[in-house]
Amino acid sequence: MTKQPTGALLFVLSCAMGVGPLLNYGLSATSPLIITDLGISESQFGLLATAIFASAAVCSMWLGRLSDRISNRAQLILIFAGTAVALVIASLAHHYFVLLVAALLAGPAQAISNPTTNRIIIHHVAATKRPGWIGVKQSGVQGSQLFAGLFFPPVALWLGWQGATALAAVVAVGLLLYGLRHLPEEKPITTAAPGRAAAPPAAVEAKGYPLAVWLFAGYALLTGLGMQATNVYLPLFTVRELDFSLLLGGLAAGVSGVVGVTSRILWGREMAKGRRASTLLILLGLGALLGAAALLGAGELGSPLLLWLGVALHGATVLGTNVVVMAGVMKVVPAARVGSASGVVSMGMYAGFAAGPLLMGLLLEGSGTFRPGWILVGAGYLLCVLLALVLRRHGNRHGVPK
Template sequence: MTKQPAGALLFVLTCAMGVGPLLNYGLSATSPLIIEDLDISEGQFGLLATAIFASAALSSMWLGRLSDRISNRAQLILIFAGTALALVVGALAHDYWVLLVAAVLAGPAQAISNPTTNRIIIHNVPPHKRPGWIGVKQSGVQGSQLFAGLFFPAMSLWLGWQGATGLAAVVALALLFYGLRRLPDEKPVTTAAPPAGRAAPPAEPGKGFPLAVWLFAGYAFLSGLGMQATNVYLPLFTVRELGFSLLLGGIAAGVSGIVGVTSRILWGRQMAKGVRASTLLILLGVGAVLGAAALLSAGEFGAPALLWLGVALHGATILGTNVVIMAGVMKVVPAARVGAATGVISMGMYAGFATGPLLTGLLLELTGDFNTGWIFVGTGYALCVVLALFLRRHGNRSGVPR
């Protein structure tokens, strides 16, 4: 009988998801200091996030396929040590171009985190528990956002933003040593059939994956546009438009992280109960539109209450989309290809992550305020609803729950 995975493994997977974004969340939380210290524009600052996620997008499909072939230990080293390297380079950055190098280095570590953790779950966790595990491990990203929102501003007041970044590298390496000790024994990867009672979905001609995988990837792209645009510019928005302090701006980002942790677990439980992915994605998209509208109104009317409402909706809705998408993809591809399929979705997600902050930064420079940026974010979320409706219609036609 196979030994059931321990809670320590779930903690490792959660950390594997959370450690990769430490650099981008840390940069966001200390954005006013970085912009002033390096004498850069808001658009140049947005380009840092673009570099991180463009690097992740370009490497996602290759790393997704790689994750189906190399050991879990090797993948964990890529995630944690790769992040630590990026943080060290960032800590040494006294020029903008060095920080850009650090951003490029951070991308692949994030790109492989979803394929790695999904692969470990599908080979070590019983099917009925997988959505719950996915919800918890995906919450690591928002746990990282919470940690960064509190850690980086506080440490920056003591050590400067570069010292805070270097200290974060030490945290990443400590987590690596812990994770390597807690990984289960490697299981052989097979091309076994999908779970009993359900045939493998047919591959799309010339693509090798069901259409649902590409629809999930499209949703990941559109939601990623607004998700990272909000994550990157929220602290700066609170400081400039609402007069928040640097610490309070970091707390705003942290609050969305707290809500995001809870929401990802709750959305994972809904998937475990059998609620269709398309149904949840429709609800999440509608809620995200309302969140963007609240942030727009907060800046327009100078209303902190609307800011906190927008932060809460951001955490409760759009930050939960990855759980639904990742749990959904496990239902439409065989176990032996889950890493490669996750790589496709990650490519879409990181392409959105790269595009959102770049365009929002350009809009901020062109208009001088955040209003156009929030309209851009809300429009992307509205298109998510449209795509989820198409996914639901496609699922109804094919008979495969989506």
């Protein structure tokens, strides 16, 4: 009798998703202190997030293929230990260049997190339960955002931002030890839902990937751009435009994370009910567009109410897109290629993650206002809606529920 996966494994998968972004969320939550302490510009600060995600984007496809070949244990060590090393180096950074090196080292740990966790789920979780598991494990990213928003600002005011980063490294090591104790055996199972094919015909091509994978990657790129442009600069935006304190700015990021945790679980449940990915992605894109408009309005009108509305919409929509995208990937590729296909989508996502903070920082420094940045973010979300419509039309044409 096959041993069923436990709640402990789901917690490990959620932590594996959340630990990688801990450095960039921590830097974002303490951005006013870092900018002042190191004497850097807003665009230089944005370059840190760009470095993290550019590093992740470059590694994503290779690490995705690697995840289909190496053990779960080795992948977990790469994720948690790699993050801990980056955090330790950041804690020793008294010069911008050292912090930039830490950012580059944080990328690979994030790049392999989706392929690793998707691979474990598809081999050890029954098909009917996979979307729900994806929703919960993806919420680990927003759990990390919440943790960073609540942990880094007060600890930074106590021990400095370097001290907060060092303590975060200790947390990463503790999570690694816990995770290694609760990994499933390296004997994957391939349970499928009764009466349901393991994958659509287009997924079993000997070479290349279905068009849907590339559409998912494009959607991930555009939402990734807006997601990290917002995540990285939200605390600074609240402090500068709305006169929030450092703690309240961190709380804004934390609230977004709380909403994001809930939204990822709920969107995962919608996928589990058999909702079409394209339908959900259209709704998510429209909601994200409204959120960007609210943040733009908050800056223009100095309105805290619009700020909190934008934060809530950001968490409810943008932060939930990865669940739908990753669950969609599992429907269009066979289990043996989930890792590599996830790597393709992750490459798009991290390319967007890299571009978002860089562009937002350059626009902020060039204009002295967040207005052009929010317009850029909104334009990206509008393109997401168009991509989702193409995905829906492609699914209709080929008879595949995309």
